[in-house]
Amino acid sequence: xxxxxxxxxxxxxxxxxxxxxxxxxxxxxxxxxxxxxxxxxxxxxxxxxxxxxxxxxxxxxxxxxxxxxxxxxxxxxxxxxxxxxxxxxxxxxxxxxxxxxxxxxxxxxxxxxxxxxxxxxxxxxxxxxxxxxxxxxxxxxxxxxxxxxxxxxxxxxxxxxxxxxxxxxxxxxxxxxxxxxxxxxxxxxxxxxxxxxxxxxxxxxxxxxxxxxxxxxxxxxxxxxxxxxxxxxxxxxxxxxxxxxxxxxxxxxxxxxxxxxxxxx
Amino acid sequence: xxxxxxxxxxxxxxxxxxxxxxxxxxxxxxxxxxxxxxxxxxxxxxxxxxxxxxxxxxxxxxxxxxxxxxxxxxxxxxxxxxxxxxxxxxxxxxxxxxxxxxxxxxxxxxxxxxxxxxxxxxxxxxxxxxxxxxxxxxxxxxxxxxxxxxxxxxxxxxxxxxxxxxxxxxxxxxxxxxxxxxxxxxxxxxxxxxxxxxxxxxxxxxxxxxxxxxxxxxxxxxxxxxxxxxxxxxxxxxxxxxxxxxxxxxxxxxxxxxxxxxxxx
Numbered sequence: 318x319x320x321x322x323x324x325x326x327x328x329x330x331x332x333x334x335x336x337x338x339x340x341x342x343x344x345x346x347x348x349x350x351x352x353x354x355x356x357x358x359x360x361x362x363x364x365x366x367x368x369x370x371x372x373x374x375x376x377x378x379x380x381x382x383x384x385x386x387x388x389x390x391x392x393x394x395x396x397x398x399x400x401x402x403x404x405x406x407x408x409x410x411x412x413x414x415x416x417x418x419x420x421x422x423x424x425x426x427x428x429x430x431x432x433x434x435x436x437x438x439x440x441x442x443x444x445x446x447x448x449x450x451x452x453x454x455x456x457x458x459x460x461x462x463x464x465x466x467x468x469x470x471x472x473x474x475x476x477x478x479x480x481x482x483x484x485x486x487x488x489x490x491x492x493x494x495x496x497x498x499x500x501x502x503x504x505x506x507x508x509x510x511x512x513x514x515x516x517x518x519x520x521x522x523x524x525x526x527x528x529x530x531x532x533x534x535x536x537x538x539x540x541x542x543x544x545x546x547x548x549x550x551x552x553x554x555x556x557x558x559x560x561x562x563x564x565x566x567x568x569x570x571x572x573x574x575x576x577x578x579x580x581x582x
Numbered sequence: 583x584x585x586x587x588x589x590x591x592x593x594x595x596x597x598x599x600x601x602x603x604x605x606x607x608x609x610x611x612x613x614x615x616x617x618x619x620x621x622x623x624x625x626x627x628x629x630x631x632x633x634x635x636x637x638x639x640x641x642x643x644x645x646x647x648x649x650x651x652x653x654x655x656x657x658x659x660x661x662x663x664x665x666x667x668x669x670x671x672x673x674x675x676x677x678x679x680x681x682x683x684x685x686x687x688x689x690x691x692x693x694x695x696x697x698x699x700x701x702x703x704x705x706x707x708x709x710x711x712x713x714x715x716x717x718x719x720x721x722x723x724x725x726x727x728x729x730x731x732x733x734x735x736x737x738x739x740x741x742x743x744x745x746x747x748x749x750x751x752x753x754x755x756x757x758x759x760x761x762x763x764x765x766x767x768x769x770x771x772x773x774x775x776x777x778x779x780x781x782x783x784x785x786x787x788x789x790x791x792x793x794x795x796x797x798x799x800x801x802x803x804x805x806x807x808x809x810x811x812x813x814x815x816x817x818x819x820x821x822x823x824x825x826x827x828x829x830x831x832x833x834x835x836x837x838x839x840x841x842x843x844x845x846x847x
Contacts, residue, residue: 450743471758481715488756
């Protein structure tokens with residue numbers, strides 16, 4: 318019946334909006350998701366958490382999820398900040414950081430003196446007028462501005478409402494400096510490919526499950542994966558009329574997706 | 583010699599970066615500009631101040647300029663907020679305002695209950711994370727979001743450095759909500775045309791003088807005016823290699839432009 322669920326060897330799960338709804342200092346698990354992760358692991362399917370989370374180090378992020386009951390470890394998480402650190406080292410880039418305070422430790426070993434690029438993440442409360450002007454001045458002062466963005470999400474949902482995501486602020490700086498940001502994180506192809514490599518599963522045998530029609534679903538499909546949109550998190554009914562992206566299936570939540578996938582094994 | 587200066591009947595002057603450099607609570611006149619305005623008026627040329635200033639009511643703005651010695655009155659100023667109020671009234675739009683506190687009185691007579699659009703201006707310190715999220719939520723909550731932007735400038739210079747202008751924040755909201763803002767102010771054609779109409783001068787007999795290569799020079803030229811870029815304010819040497827816009831002439835400052843224009847009368 319569910320052709321999209323056949324011949325699966327690995328699952329990539331978005332985290333916020335799929336496992337839990339974030340908000341303030343904590344978050345609330347989405348009904349059935351804790352159990353769904355356990356069932357995936359018991360099934361023998363390969364599993365990787367593929368997040369654009371940049372409000373905390375992976376350590377802190379994983380600890381929060383464990384506190385909600387999720388079976389998850391740091392080694393199972395693909396996140397933008399470590400991917401960005403690799404790029405910075407490779408290209409001898411010294412970043413000015415416009416990121417969340419709690420993400421700064423991920424850049425501990427990176428030289429940040431005399432910056433020659435700007436790295437922007439979901440800085441949340443750090444997206445102040447002063448900090449945005451400062452990042453802008455660093456960029457506009459470069460002969461050829463280099464802007465690296467940890468994701469390009471438009472917005473996300475916290476328990477107290479929708480919030481602008483890093484992509485909006487990335488666009489502001491892109492426009493002001495007339496540059497195009499290099500995006501690390503979903504929907505960048507390289508980011509999905511590194512997650513697949515870490516699982517050891519080819520894209521044709523992997524399914525991405527996310528709440529973001531563009532960054533999760535569209536990005537994964539462009540890598541040759543199948544992709545589902547859950548009707549939780551930032552999902553909105555109008556996503557089902559998206560002009561460019563059509564998921565392989567919609568599911569009400571992660572638990573329903575896992576039900577169907579496990580039935581086909 | 584200066585063919586661009588012939589057959590002129592009216593001048594449109596940008597204000598910030600042409601008459602003065604703004605900063606903090608006040609600003610500093612640009613050398614020669616106070617006298618240049620006096621000389622234009624004495625010459626019999628028509629004159630209009632065409633500004634995207636949205637950090638203050640026209641009354642307050644003009645008072646500040648008078649305090650610096652400029653011969654200027656409210657009736658001589660074309661500014662975005664009054665132009666936006668006309669549009670709001672015509673289309674029965676009730677704005678949620680994301681503007682500078684000092685601009686709010688310009689909207690005193692506009693119904694703002696139960697908003698059905700967002701008006702964004704250069705809100706400066708009001709560009710907080712909370713205020714941006716709030717404006718975003720108002721927009722994303724509409725079936726068809728309406729975003730009206732008072733200008734689309736990328737940045738401007740104050741005495742303490744470059745600052746992101748309204749255009750950057752407009753782009754952030756455009757991207758997050760997948761809408762295109764309606765721009766009131768330079769470089770909108772209607773805005774220049776209303777300034778010309780107020781002077782009673784056709785575009786072929788008018789010269790715009792500004793420091794912004796795109797919004798002043800490019801915008802005015804698209805209306806059939808000649809346009810000069812001054813090498814003051816936000817001017818940067820790389821503007822002279824702009825891929826799309828070529829001013830009719832560069833001048834070091836307003837005083838030099840007025841010297842040349844008055845010689846040709």
